[in-house]
Structure formats: structure tokens, C-alpha cells
Amino acid sequence: MAPKRRGTAGAPSGAPAPPPLPGGSLAPRGSLAGQVAKTALLGLAAGLGVWAALPLYAQGRWLGLSAVAAVTALIFYVYLSKRSVPAKYLLPGTLFLIAFQVLPVLFTLSTSVTNHGDGHRGDKEQAIAAIEAASVSRSEGGSDYTLTVAARGDAATGELVFLLTGPDGAVYAGTAEELVPLNGAETDAAGKVTAAPGLTVLTAAEVGRRSAEVDELTVPTGEGTGIRSSGLSSAYEGRAARVYDSGCDCVTDSATGTVYTADDETGSFVSADGERLSQGWRVGVGADNFLRFLTDPSVSSSFFAIFTWNLAFAAGSTLLVFVLGLAVALTLHTGRPLRGRRLYRVLVVLPYAMPSLAMLLLWRDMFNADFGLVNRLFGLETDWFGDPWTARGVLLLVNLWLGFPYQFLVATGALQAIPRELVQAARIDGAGAWQAFRAVTLPLLMTAMAPILVSTFAFNFNNFNTVWLTTEGGPFPPDDPTAGATDLLITYTYRLAFGEAGAQYGVAAAGSVFIFLIVTVLSVVSLRRGASLEGVDR
Amino acid sequence: MRIRSAGVLAGTAALTLAATACGGGGGAAEEESAGALVIWTDTERGEVLGPFAEEFGESNGIEVDIQTVAVDQLQSDFLTAHEGGSGPDILVGAHDWIGNLVQNNAIDPVELPQETADGFTPTSLEAATYEGRLYGVPYAQENLVLLRNTELAPDAPATVEELVETGAALVDSGDADEILGLQVSQTGDPYHLQPFFTSGGGYLFGTDDEGGYDPADLGIDSPESIAAFERIAELGEEGEGALKRSIDADNVKALFEDGRTPFFVTGPWNIAGAQEAGIDYDISPVPGFEGAEEPRPFVGVQAFFVASGGQNKVLAEEFVTNYVADPELAVALYEADPRPPALTAALEQVGADDPDVAKIIEAGENGQPMPAIPEMAAVFDPFGKAQAAIISGADPEETLRSAAENIRNEIG
Numbered sequence: 001m002a003p004k005r006r007g008t009a010g011a012p013s014g015a016p017a018p019p020p021l022p023g024g025s026l027a028p029r030g031s032l033a034g035q036v037a038k039t040a041l042l043g044l045a046a047g048l049g050v051w052a053a054l055p056l057y058a059q060g061r062w063l064g065l066s067a068v069a070a071v072t073a074l075i076f077y078v079y080l081s082k083r084s085v086p087a088k089y090l091l092p093g094t095l096f097l098i099a100f101q102v103l104p105v106l107f108t109l110s111t112s113v114t115n116h117g118d119g120h121r122g123d124k125e126q127a128i129a130a131i132e133a134a135s136v137s138r139s140e141g142g143s144d145y146t147l148t149v150a151a152r153g154d155a156a157t158g159e160l161v162f163l164l165t166g167p168d169g170a171v172y173a174g175t176a177e178e179l180v181p182l183n184g185a186e187t188d189a190a191g192k193v194t195a196a197p198g199l200t201v202l203t204a205a206e207v208g209r210r211s212a213e214v215d216e217l218t219v220p221t222g223e224g225t226g227i228r229s230s231g232l233s234s235a236y237e238g239r240a241a242r243v244y245d246s247g248c249d250c251v252t253d254s255a256t257g258t259v260y261t262a263d264d265e266t267g268s269f270v271s272a273d274g275e276r277l278s279q280g281w282r283v284g285v286g287a288d289n290f291l292r293f294l295t296d297p298s299v300s301s302s303f304f305a306i307f308t309w310n311l312a313f314a315a316g317s318t319l320l321v322f323v324l325g326l327a328v329a330l331t332l333h334t335g336r337p338l339r340g341r342r343l344y345r346v347l348v349v350l351p352y353a354m355p356s357l358a359m360l361l362l363w364r365d366m367f368n369a370d371f372g373l374v375n376r377l378f379g380l381e382t383d384w385f386g387d388p389w390t391a392r393g394v395l396l397l398v399n400l401w402l403g404f405p406y407q408f409l410v411a412t413g414a415l416q417a418i419p420r421e422l423v424q425a426a427r428i429d430g431a432g433a434w435q436a437f438r439a440v441t442l443p444l445l446m447t448a449m450a451p452i453l454v455s456t457f458a459f460n461f462n463n464f465n466t467v468w469l470t471t472e473g474g475p476f477p478p479d480d481p482t483a484g485a486t487d488l489l490i491t492y493t494y495r496l497a498f499g500e501a502g503a504q505y506g507v508a509a510a511g512s513v514f515i516f517l518i519v520t521v522l523s524v525v526s527l528r529r530g531a532s533l534e535g536v537d538r
Numbered sequence: 539m540r541i542r543s544a545g546v547l548a549g550t551a552a553l554t555l556a557a558t559a560c561g562g563g564g565g566a567a568e569e570e571s572a573g574a575l576v577i578w579t580d581t582e583r584g585e586v587l588g589p590f591a592e593e594f595g596e597s598n599g600i601e602v603d604i605q606t607v608a609v610d611q612l613q614s615d616f617l618t619a620h621e622g623g624s625g626p627d628i629l630v631g632a633h634d635w636i637g638n639l640v641q642n643n644a645i646d647p648v649e650l651p652q653e654t655a656d657g658f659t660p661t662s663l664e665a666a667t668y669e670g671r672l673y674g675v676p677y678a679q680e681n682l683v684l685l686r687n688t689e690l691a692p693d694a695p696a697t698v699e700e701l702v703e704t705g706a707a708l709v710d711s712g713d714a715d716e717i718l719g720l721q722v723s724q725t726g727d728p729y730h731l732q733p734f735f736t737s738g739g740g741y742l743f744g745t746d747d748e749g750g751y752d753p754a755d756l757g758i759d760s761p762e763s764i765a766a767f768e769r770i771a772e773l774g775e776e777g778e779g780a781l782k783r784s785i786d787a788d789n790v791k792a793l794f795e796d797g798r799t800p801f802f803v804t805g806p807w808n809i810a811g812a813q814e815a816g817i818d819y820d821i822s823p824v825p826g827f828e829g830a831e832e833p834r835p836f837v838g839v840q841a842f843f844v845a846s847g848g849q850n851k852v853l854a855e856e857f858v859t860n861y862v863a864d865p866e867l868a869v870a871l872y873e874a875d876p877r878p879p880a881l882t883a884a885l886e887q888v889g890a891d892d893p894d895v896a897k898i899i900e901a902g903e904n905g906q907p908m909p910a911i912p913e914m915a916a917v918f919d920p921f922g923k924a925q926a927a928i929i930s931g932a933d934p935e936e937t938l939r940s941a942a943e944n945i946r947n948e949i950g
Contacts, residue, residue, distance in 0.1 A: 118617075118638055118641060118642055118912065118915075119638075119641040119642065119912065121617065121620075121621050121642045121643070122621070122642070122643050126643050127643060129643070130640075130643035130846060133646060133647070133846070134640065134646075134647055134669070134671055136647070137647075137670070137671065138649060144651050144652065149852075203598075203599055204597075204598030204599055204600060204853065204856070205573075205598065205599040205600050207852055207853070208573050208575070208598075208600050208850050208852065208853045209573060211573070211849060211850045211851050211852045211853065212849075212851070214852045215851045215852055228649075229852060229855070230648070230649040230650075230651075230855055230859055231852065231853075231855040231856030231857075231858075231859045231860055232598075232852060232853070232855075232856040232860075233856065233860060234649075234651050234859065234860070236649050236651070238649070278637070278640060278641040278669070278912065279640065279641055279642075279643050280641065298944075298947075361788070365788065365789070368784050368786075368789070369782075369783070369784040370782060370784035370785075371784060371789055372784075383783075383930075385724050385783075386724075386783070386930060471724070472724065472725055474724050474725060474923075475724065476725075476923050476926075476927065478924070478927035478928075478932035478933070478936065478937040478940070479936060479937065479940040480940060480944075481919065481920035481923035481924060481940070481941055481944055482920070482944060495919070499919045502638055502912055502915040502916075503614065503617075
């Protein structure tokens with residue numbers, strides 16, 4: 001029945017079987033090597049699935065676990081079934097698209113509506129625990145003890161007991177319930193207990209294994225005070241000054257009497273007179289981060305200038321690298337064999353081969369006003385990074401140097417794909433060299449180059465490294481340290497989000513969403529225009 | 539039918555492969571959870587700590603794992619790891635991180651027995667104390683000094699004016715290229731300018747009743763600070779040319795080591811370089827302006843922190859409270875990287891062999907700890923840019939006012 005469904009409609013019966021579909025080499029009927037490769041790849045997929053599933057299972061994350069199971073099952077279904085041939089081609093790309101494009105964008109979006117950042121990284125419970133722990137201090141007149149950690153019975157499971165040797169040498173046994181004098185304990189010179197009746201003294205490694213329990217154990221000594229461990233061999237009597245009460249959802253400081261009430265809008269505890277505890281937690285803030293970009297007067301006043309320069313930088317860089325790359329490619333693309341052409345090509349590609357990070361720093365130093373190579377060589381005293389226009393010029397120049405070899409490579413490849421006969425025919429028809437280039441070579445070239453130019457533009461639009469490592473966005477006007485003359489949107493956002501008040505991931509994510517939208521619109525528009533160029537060969 | 543079975547066969551084989559692959563992995567993971575004490579530090583200190591950590595591990599029957607992270611990534615990586623629940627047990631870093639680490643619930647206070655605490659220099663303990671609690675166990679402290687090339691400038695300058703006079707004379711005679719090596723860069727450097735700023739009377743933050751820095755009292759546009767910058771501007775590009783934006787962190791060291799400048803405002807971390815370069819140097823306090831206040835450079839303290847999210851907190855506490863206070867470790871750390879130890883005993887021991895140590899300490903006598911409050915993050919960038927602008931010739935008052943306004947907006 002399967003052949004019937006697959007059969008081409010209207011084909012005469014008894015017609016030859018349809019030709020094998022593409023992908024046949026990996027289809028079950030294929031060669032042994034194909035079969036082995038398929039088995040190994042599926043094994044890898046299953047292995048990855050189990051590897052990802054185990055920690056998810058351990059932490060009880062059922063949603064993640066079911067996603068892993070579903071994806072693995074889908075992979076097996078698609079590659080073991082002999083139908084769904086198109087899916088075999090689409091699946092890997094789609095999975096990678098989701099994993100590396102869609103999920104990051106969604107994650108960025110979800111971060112952009114929170115106050116995630118320094119001071120608001122964890123949840124409320126962690127903040128409360130940290131506030132209480134940070135307020136425990138040695139109580140007035142409380143004594144220090146030499147500590148030995150022991151357990152009643154078995155070292156790994158028995159009830160924990162703190163054996164505490166006071167300054168006078170007396171030994172006490174402290175548990176979570178009570179503190180009682182202990183008789184019959186043997187101590188060494190440092191005061192550590194070496195043996196005690198009915199108790200097992202724990203070794204450091206054994207304590208290490210029960211670290212969390214030891215850390216939590218507080219031996220009560222009175223109203224609000226208790227003995228806590230500090231390492232393996234000392235303990236102190238302390239008092240927690242700040243205590244959380246879930247009834248009023250507030251933290252009370254018993255030393256000063258101040259009450260800090262939880263503010264779930266901002267994710268922090270605030271007292272009546274506006275004092276804020278530094279440990280906060282992560283909360284949703286809705287569109288606040290986006291509004292900050294739209295309504296903050298300093299942001300909106302700098303935005304237009306930065307956006308204009310950003311466009312000019314991306315468009316200028318793209319144009320310059322394209323023109324220079326193409327010019328060099330044309331020069332080396334001669335009909336007659338050119339001596340040493342291969343060497344020239346290698347030399348031209350060199351800037352592309354060097355690590356751009358180091359090159360950028362090198363260029364920055366070359367334009368140093370007092371010690372730079374450029375000023376020394378030409379006897380100039382130009383303060384390259386001190387003036388907005390020279391700084392912008394330097395950036396374009398540096399970016400040109402870094403970027404043209406790539407364009408050269410692409411253009412060389414594209415030129416070699418254009419039959420020389422076309423240009424020759426145009427020349428015979430009476431076209432000049434420029435006319436032939438303009439009317440024949442360039443349009444054919446653009447078919448191959450247009451998408452590359454769009455991606456070059458999008459890349460330079462977000463070219464963080466070039467700007468940050470040479471000018472850091474400067475020079476800055478004396479009255480505004482936030483927006484420099486060479487800032488791109490991405491460097492400006494970076495400074496807003498990480499340079500000023502610690503890391504503010506929420507703000508950074510909101511800025512990224514804006515940039516993402518801008519680049520998307522620009523790319524769609526230019527790809528549309530690029531598509532009209534492709535009409536040439538139709 | 540044949541096709542089907544081939545598919546099933548492939549599937550079964552794949553699952554078997556997967557099962558074997560995981561069998562190995564799962565076992566290793568279980569063994570690891572027996573609990574190694576994990577320490578994060580920067581590359582340089584990681585090497586020195588190695589043998590000591592191993593000794594600690596052996597005497598306590600545990601494994602100690604030292605992991606190194608580039609120093610400029612250390613704090614942010616630690617916070618990211620803490621957030622993901624995979625951070626270390628101990629972090630080694632600078633005391634001015636404390637405010638940020640605390641507001642992110644990433645480190646726990648430490649309780650030092652009184653006699654241990656008495657072994658540390660008061661400045662180092664003060665620096666590691668935040669909101670009244672001690673958060674780190676210090677091991678080294680550092681502050682800016684004035685290194686000078688004794689061949690070019692035999693005498694230590696008592697004032698900034700004297701320094702500029704000597705330096706300018708050397709530049710005029712062609713013996714030097716620059717009056718002073720002090721890194722400014724295009725975006726400014728508040729840390730290195732702090733001695734001049736405080737000598738001129740300026741201040742960053744006022745102090746509250748408990749002696750901590752008060753973020754509500756930002757002082758950089760106070761009349762005193764503006765007056766200080768008027769004096770600094772006189773040293774700038776439009777004035778004496780002693781402070782220049784073209785001198786930055788990357789080239790300042792070479793200036794001094796090549797003998798092209800007689801003076802170098804830097805910290806103990808650059809002394810080894812001067813020695814290797816064969817410069818005859820001496821160390822003196824960074825001078826202040828004539829007839830002005832004593833310069834107060836920042837004092838930075840390197841410390842061990844107990845991570846609040848660690849798996850082995852008790853062992854981590856044991857390590858930092860009882861082991862870091864060992865003078866032998868402090869001396870070894872000093873030998874790897876000559877920053878004066880924070881333990882008085884170790885300080886005396888290295889001071890006996892190395893006269894530089896006493897001079898560094900003397901240069902830091904008037905120092906004040908770098909503010910550890912998280913609000914400092916909002917200060918450095920705008921304040922530095924304001925400095926660079928003033929040094930290039932911008933009006934001090936206007937520039938500082940807009941920087942202060944910016945910082946106040948940011949602090950909120």
C-alpha cells in the first residue's frame with residue numbers, strides 16, 4: 001500500500017519506479033559505510049540526549065526533560081522512518097536555528113523585562129538568607145571556643161555535636177537543642193578534643209562531607225544568641241541582628257529597631273526613611289528598561305547623534321572595504337599571468353589572518369598623539385583621539401585595513417566565476433574598459449557580493465571591538481561622559497548597562513532588543529534591494 | 539520488512555552506544571561530589587598558592603583544587619558562576635569588590651578569633667570590613683608610590699612643584715622625554731590621580747557616622763574638589779605638560795623603564811619591572827601640592843573571601859581563618875608578587891630583607907582604603923572622563939558638575 005500512496009498521480013500502471021530520492025546514500029538501503037555513519041550519529045544524538053537528561057532529571061526539571069526527550073525522539077523518528085525525506089534535510093538546520101538564534105532572542109527578551117543585574121541576581125529567599133547571615137556578629141562579651149566537630153554514633157549520619165573548649169579549658173557539648181558540660185573528654189595542647197565518651201570525633205574530610213549541616217548548626221545559648229562554627233577549629237557566640245518575619249514581609253534590625261519592608265516592585269527591603277538594604281532580588285519590571293531608553297532625556301538626546309554615526313560608520317566601512325577589496329581584486333585579476341601574483345594575494349590577505357584584537361591595540365598606539373608612529377613619521381602633532389572627526393577617520397581607516405582582505409577574497413572568487421568572454425564581447429562591441437566593467441562585470445559581481453555586503457553592514461553596525469579597543473567611544477564632550485563621538489549603539493548600550501552602576505543585564509537586554517530590531521529592519525530592506533540586483537541573470 | 543528491521547537495528551545500536559557513553563560519565567561525576575575545596579584566583583597567585591593549598595589538603599585529608607581566572611574577569615566570572623550555582627568555595631580578590639559581592643549575596647562574613655585578627659595591620663582589616671562586618675581575610679596591601687630614576691633625579695621631591703621643576707629641567711636639557719609617568723589615557727584614571735586630587739583638597743565621598751563612605755555625599759563637585767582640579771589642570775596639557783592623555787597604562791611602564799622619564803607614579807607591582815630593566819630607582823611617597831594637604835593615595839587590600847554558595851563552607855572558613863593567617867604563606871605570596879603583606883609578622887620578616895617594603899608602607903601611611911561601596915562602579919567611568927577632559931584643557935568646574943550630575947543620576 002505504501003507504493004500506491006507514493007506513486008505519481010496519473011502515471012500509467014506498470015510505470016517504472018520513481019527514481020530514488022536524494023539522500024539515498026544515508027537511507028537504510030544504502031551502503032554499509034552509510035549505515036555505520038548513521039548509527040554512530042544517532043548514537044551521538046541519543047548520547048547527548050541522555051547526557052542532558054540526567055542532570056535535568058536529578059534537579060526535577062520536567063519541562064526541560066520532556067523537551068530533550070521530544071527532540072531526541074523526533075531525531076530518531078525522522079532518520080529511522082523512510083518517509084519524511086524533506087524533514088531529514090530541514091531538521092538539523094531547524095534545531096540549530098532554534099538553539100542558537102531563537103532561544104537567545106527569547107532569553108534576551110525575557111531578561112529585558114526584569115531588573116536582573118548587580119544587587120538583583122538571586123531570588124528573595126537568597127536575599128533574606130544573606131541579610132540574616134550578614135547580620136550575625138559576635139555578641140557583646142561572648143567568648144571564643146576551640147571547636148571539635150563530633151557526631152553521636154556514626155560519623156556520616158549521627159547527630160552532630162559541637163565539642164567546645166572554653167578559654168578556661170572546660171569542655172561543653174553543644175547540639176541544636178542545648179549546651180551542656182561534657183565530662184571525660186580528652187583534649188590536646190591546642191584545646192581540640194581528641195576523644196569523648198559515646199561520640200565520634202570527625203576528621204576534616206568527614207566534616208567537609210557534612211559541610212552544609214555544620215554550617216547551619218547553631219547551639220542556642222540564650223535569647224537570640226547562639227554558638228556558631230567558624231572553620232573546623234573555632235567557634236564564637238553570636239547574635240543575628242536582623243531577622244525576617246514573613247508575617248509583615250519585613251526585616252527587623254534588633255540593634256537599631258529599624259524595620260525594612262519588602263518592596264516587590266523594586267526587589268529590595270526599604271526602611272520607612274528610604275534606606276535600602278544592599279541585598280536585593282530579581283523581580284519583573286515590565287517595560288521599564290525599554291522606557292528608560294525612550295524617556296530618559298540624556299539617552300534620547302544622544303540617541304540621534306549616535307545612531308547617525310552608527311549608520312555612517314557601518315555604511316562607510318562597508319563601502320570602503322568593498323571598493324578597496326574590489327580594486328585590489330581587479331588589479332590582480334589580469335588576463336596575462338602576473339609574476340608573483342600568488343605572493344601578492346597572500347600579502348593582501350595577511351591583515352585578515354592576524355588576530356584583530358592585537359591589531360586594534362597596535363593601531364591605537366600608532367595614533368597616540370605623543371608617542372605614536374603616525375605623528376612621528378609625518379612630523380604631526382595631531383591629537384587623533386581628541387577630536388571627534390579625526391577619531392572617526394581613524395576608526396574608518398582601521399576598519400578598512402581590517403576588513404578589505406575579506407572583500408578581496410570574495411571578489412576574487414566572484415571575478416573568476418565570470419566568463420572573460422563576456423567582457424571581451426563587450427569590448428568588441430565598442431565598450432570602453434570602464435563601460436565594460438560598469439555594464440557587464442559589476443552587475444554580475446553584485447549578484448554574488450550583495451548578500452556579503454549586507455552581512456558586512458550588519459556586522460559593522462555592531463562592531464564593538466573596533467570601537468571599544470581603539471577609542472572606547474571617545475572623545476567625550478566635557479559635559480557628557482556617557483555619549484562619545486565615536487560611540488556605536490552597542491558600545492553606548494554596553495556603557496549604560498555595565499560601565500556605570502555595575503552590571504545591569506535587564507537594561508543591556510532591552511538595548512540589545514532595540515539594536516536587534518534596527519539591524520533586522522535594515523537587513524530586510526537591503527536584502528530586498530539586493531534581490532532586485534539578482535534579477536540581472538534571469 | 540527488511541528495511542524496518544535495519545532501522546530498528548540502527549536505533550538499538552545507537553541506544554547501546556549512548557548507554558555506554560553515559561556509563562563512564564556518570565561514575566566520574568559521582569566521585570567528584572566527594573568534595574574538593576575549590577579556590578578561584580588569578581593566574582599569578584594561583585602558582586604560589588598551589589603548594590600551600592596542597593599542604594592544607596593533605597593535613598586535612600581533602601582535595602584542594604586551584605582554578606585560575608584572568609584577573610579582570612575574576613569578579614564577573616565569580617558572580618556569574620555563583621548565580622548558576624557552580625561557583626568555587628573561596629575567592630581571592632581585591633577588597634573593593636566586597637560591596638558588589640555582598641549585594642549579590644555571593645560572599646559570607648568571616649569571624650576571626652580576636653588573637654588572629656590582632657595579627658593583621660589595622661588598615662587591611664578596615665579595608666576588608668564592610669557595613670560593620672569583616673568579609674575577607676587580607677593577605678596583602680598596596681598603595682601608590684613615587685618611583686624615581688636616581689640617575690636622573692637624585693633627590694626625592696617634597697612637593698609636586700619640585701617634581702615638575704626637576705622633570706621639566708630634564709626634559710629641557712634633553713635627558714628625558716617626559717616630566718612624569720602617570721597614566722591618564724583618553725578616559726582618565728581616578729586611581730592614579732587620587733594622591734594629587736586629595737592633596738588639592740578634593741574628596742570622592744564623605745564619611746558617615748560609622749566611618750564608612752556615604753554614597754549620599756558625593757564630593758567631586760564640591761568647591762574643594764574643583765579647587766583641586768584647578769591645580770591639576772595647571773599640570774595638564776595646556777599647562778606644564780606633566781599630565782598627558784597620551785600616557786596610558788600600556789606605555790607608561792616603558793617610559794620609565796627606558797629611562798625616558800625621571801618619575802613614575804605607580805604601585806609595588808611595577809617595581810620588579812624597574813629592577814629587571816636595570817634602572818637605579820628609589821621609592822618615596824607621592825608628593826602633594828605645595829602648601830596643600832597631605833596626599834592620600836588609595837590603599838587596596840587583597841583578600842580571601844568565603845563564597846556563600848560553596849559546597850564546602852566549613853573547610854573554606856577553616857582555610858581562610860586559620861591558614862591564610864600563616865605568615866609563611868604571606869611571605870611566599872610576597873615573593874611571587876611584591877605587595878606588602880597584611881600580616882604584621884610577615885611584614886616585619888620581609889621588611890628586614892627588603893628596604894623597599896618599609897618605603898612602600900611609608901608612602902601609604904596617609905592612604906585611605908578604596909571605597910568598597912557598590913556605588914563606586916558609577917563613579918570611576920564618568921569621573922575618569924572628567925579628569926581626562928580637564929587635563930586636556932576643559933573648564934574644571936563645568937566638567938566636574940556634569941560628571942557629578944551624571945553619577946548622582948546613576949546612584950539614584
